[in-house]
Every structure is written in structure tokens, then in C-alpha cells.
Amino acid sequence: MIEFRSVSKRFPDGTLAVQDFSLVLPSHKTTVLVGSSGSGKTTLLRMINRMVDPTSGSVAIDGEDIATLPPVKLRRGIGYVMQNSGLLPHRTVLDNVATVPLLRGTPKRQARADALVLLDTVGLDRALADRYPGQLSGGQQQRVGVARGLAVDPNILLMDEPFGAVDPIVRAELQQELVRLQKDLDKTVVFVTHDIEEAFLLGDQIVILREGGRIAQVGSPADLLARPADDFVASFVGADRGRRVLHVERHGAEDVVVDSDGRLAGVLNGNPAEGDR
Amino acid sequence: MNLFADAVNWILEPANYVGSNAIPLRLAQHLVFTLVTLVMASAIAIPLGYLIGHTGRGRGLAVTTSGGLRAIPTLGLLTLVALWVGIGVVAPYVALTVLAIPPILAGAYTGFEAIDRRTVDAARAVGMSELQIVQKVEVPLGLPLLIGGLRSATLQVIATATLAAYVADLGLGRYLFAGLKTRDYAEMLGGSMLVILLALALEGIFALIQRFVVPRGVSGRVGGRAPGTTDSTPVSHSLRTEDPTVAR
Numbered sequence: 001m002i003e004f005r006s007v008s009k010r011f012p013d014g015t016l017a018v019q020d021f022s023l024v025l026p027s028h029k030t031t032v033l034v035g036s037s038g039s040g041k042t043t044l045l046r047m048i049n050r051m052v053d054p055t056s057g058s059v060a061i062d063g064e065d066i067a068t069l070p071p072v073k074l075r076r077g078i079g080y081v082m083q084n085s086g087l088l089p090h091r092t093v094l095d096n097v098a099t100v101p102l103l104r105g106t107p108k109r110q111a112r113a114d115a116l117v118l119l120d121t122v123g124l125d126r127a128l129a130d131r132y133p134g135q136l137s138g139g140q141q142q143r144v145g146v147a148r149g150l151a152v153d154p155n156i157l158l159m160d161e162p163f164g165a166v167d168p169i170v171r172a173e174l175q176q177e178l179v180r181l182q183k184d185l186d187k188t189v190v191f192v193t194h195d196i197e198e199a200f201l202l203g204d205q206i207v208i209l210r211e212g213g214r215i216a217q218v219g220s221p222a223d224l225l226a227r228p229a230d231d232f233v234a235s236f237v238g239a240d241r242g243r244r245v246l247h248v249e250r251h252g253a254e255d256v257v258v259d260s261d262g263r264l265a266g267v268l269n270g271n272p273a274e275g276d277r
Numbered sequence: 278m279n280l281f282a283d284a285v286n287w288i289l290e291p292a293n294y295v296g297s298n299a300i301p302l303r304l305a306q307h308l309v310f311t312l313v314t315l316v317m318a319s320a321i322a323i324p325l326g327y328l329i330g331h332t333g334r335g336r337g338l339a340v341t342t343s344g345g346l347r348a349i350p351t352l353g354l355l356t357l358v359a360l361w362v363g364i365g366v367v368a369p370y371v372a373l374t375v376l377a378i379p380p381i382l383a384g385a386y387t388g389f390e391a392i393d394r395r396t397v398d399a400a401r402a403v404g405m406s407e408l409q410i411v412q413k414v415e416v417p418l419g420l421p422l423l424i425g426g427l428r429s430a431t432l433q434v435i436a437t438a439t440l441a442a443y444v445a446d447l448g449l450g451r452y453l454f455a456g457l458k459t460r461d462y463a464e465m466l467g468g469s470m471l472v473i474l475l476a477l478a479l480e481g482i483f484a485l486i487q488r489f490v491v492p493r494g495v496s497g498r499v500g501g502r503a504p505g506t507t508d509s510t511p512v513s514h515s516l517r518t519e520d521p522t523v524a525r
Binding site: 046049051072073074075076077080082084085086087088089090091092099100103104132133134135148 | 395396404405413417418492
């Protein structure tokens, strides 16, 4: 469990990135921080591995205030995946994946064997092990990034817009892959994105952020769609327009579902649960 | 043309290969002097440049100071130091070290600065200590630009080291000063040609080194040379093998 306790962050240039932010991120769940740029979502993420220290307030992991832990040791125990993959360009794929285990003193042979297994886990051909990051496609680099994040078998995996820079088709593929991985691995995932579709797909808990890290609403995807707290949330999740606003139309003996633009979304199959309407 | 022939004859003259003024001896002195100067300048400039490059602090000061050091006339500094510590090898070592520091310093910190900030940030985020970031990320990736700085410094020192003979019985510069005094222009030109040959030889060696220090996996991104260096051979290799058929 990760806990933010009245956290604020003011950067040296005076920008107030986060103001009085409090939240509990449950273990073994995926929490998605979503907001536009300037919402402080990346700052919040980076507070979990002390890449950013809060100006006031504290962050606790399983009840322990992380300000008391040495940053380097803390970071080696937390997986981190970032947008541009952040791989070391002068090291092979295998060495990149084995970086952190080697820093933690795992014997080289063992670290490399484990890294090969991780390539399988993230769906990469072992033949790529000896390539350099520059020789891979963007999607492959991100997979290597995920493998590196998983290399120390961390309880917590931080993902900072990891699929932001790949094309939509590869992104969809990687998102599905992450859903599959999370089913098997059961990590506490903290995921940052500005894409609400991605948030709905991956998140158990979604945090919608306004400017300055203020929480607009926290909830499951269903909560946010069914009961948006205000117009900002409604507009952010798209509950007020397009293909999220559906209504039923009678078509002969069947019900079909149509969105607000009049486009057919699908058919209604079975009866909705009582009391849900 | 006659003078050139005389100079070549002077270089080939067996009598110039014996005694305390022998060509091989002077060549060796010149080379050792250059190398020692470079080692001393590196000992100062590389750690300082790495510190500036890693922390991002003190860059303005380094640029200003380097500019100042470059502007000092080496002959003037040499004379000044010689007046202070006396005739001998100390003064040329000091003056030439000062000459060699700016390009090496620039090579060291620009080498670090040229690295993608996100790569360094990622290294820190996965748990590398600051020292490990320097050792495992910044030094290998910054090496090509550092070698560029060293190469530039070497050329400057090897040419300017002739001045050492002004205050010490040292190096190929002896032929220039002696030839000037006795109006033996063949000796002067011969000595100059030896300096040029030595410079070209070292230049060739550095060109090879620079080719080999580009880390594997790093393509043309780390190219070019340290700002202010005087050589005109930018490094641009594509060591990476393009393979569009990479299996997914």
C-alpha cells in the first residue's frame, strides 16, 4: 500500500506542482493517475521512488515513511518504466534488463539467465538479447523497458506514460500485454497517462487530476462514468458526449444501442441487473 | 626547393644521429615532454570537467576561465614562469600544461552534456548511485568527445613544445633556436619537418582511437568534436548495423 499524506511540492522556480495531495493506493491493484500536462501526475509518481522529494507532507509504503529510506536502495526495489524506455544506448538488451540485479549484487551468470526469462515474459524474442536499443523498434524498446522494470521482481511498478511515444496499433498491443502481465504478476502498479481510454483499460482505481495535483475524482472506471463528480470529470471521461453516451433503440423485436452521434454501438444482450438503472 | 633538399639532407645526415643533440634523442624528449604535459593537464582538467558535466554547475566559470587561459600567449607565460622558477624544464611544463587544459576540460564536460538527459534520469531512477551514473553511463558515452579534446590538446602541445627549447635544453625546438642563431636554415627547416611528422603520426593514432571509443550501440548521435577544438575531422560513424527485418 502506498500512501500520500498531505503532500505538496513546490519546485525551486516557484511552480506549485502538487498541493495538499492525499491518497491511498491499494496493493496489488493498478492505480492510474490521469490528467493533462501541468496536473502534477509525473511529479506524484516520482515521489514514490524519491526522484522528487515533497516540500511538505510524506509518502509511505506499507506504513513506512520513505523519507527515512536511502533513495538509491529504495529505487532498486521499485520497478520504473518511462516513456522513451530510458535504456542505456551502449549496453545490449540483455545487459539493460540485468542492470538493476547486477547493481544489487546478483551474480552475472544468474542475472543474465533471469533476464532471458524476462524477455519471454514481455514477449520478446531471445534473439534480440544481444542487440542494442538503437536497433529495436519503439515498441520493442518499451518491452525491454518493462522487462527491466520487472527485473528485481518488485512489489511496486511505476509506469510514466510508458506507451505514449509508440504508434496506436503497437500501443494497443502493449496495453493488452500489460493487462495480461498484471493478471499473472499481481503487482502494485502506478500508471501515469493523459489518455483516459488507457486509464479505463488498465486502471482498477483511477485518479483524475486537475491543475496542481488537485484530485477531481477517485474511483473505478464505472464510478467515474456513472457518477462523475462534476462537469470537469464528466467532460474529461467523455461521459457527456460521443460514444460514451449510449441509449437503447427498439429495432423490431431486439434492442440496439446507439451513441449520441446516432452511430450504432452494438446490441443489448440479456437483461441489465435489477436496480442498476 | 634547394632549401628543402638541404633540410632533407640534414635529417638524413648520419652525423645528426649521434651525441647529445641526436635526432632520435630530441624526438624522444619532445614526445615524452608532450605526453607528460598531457598527463598533467588531464589530471587537472578531466576530473574538473567531469564534475562540471555531472553536476551542471560551474559551467559559466569554466567557459570564461578556459577562454582566459587560451588567450594567454604561451611564450609570455613561459618567460614569466622561467623568470620566477629559473631556467630549466619546470617553466615549459607549467606553460604548456596551461595551454593543454582548456581543450581537455571542454572535451570532458561537453562529453557529459551531450548525453540525453533522459538516459541519465533513467539510470538514476532505476537505482544507480551518482558515482555509478558517472562510471557506467556518463564516462563511456562521453568518451568520444573527451578523446576529441585530448587530440586537439595534443596537437597544440606538440607544436608549441618547440618553445621549451627557449629556456631548457629540450626537444626538437633546439634545432629551431640553434639554427636561428647560426643561420643554419636547413637545420631549422629540418627540425620543423620533424615536428610536423610527429604531429601527423600522433594525429593518425588519435583518429584510430577516436574510432574505437565510440561505444557499440551508439550511432551518429555522439559525433562531432569538442567546441573550440582546432582539428577538422569530425567523428561520424555508424557502427550500428541497420536491420529492418528485426523479428517482432
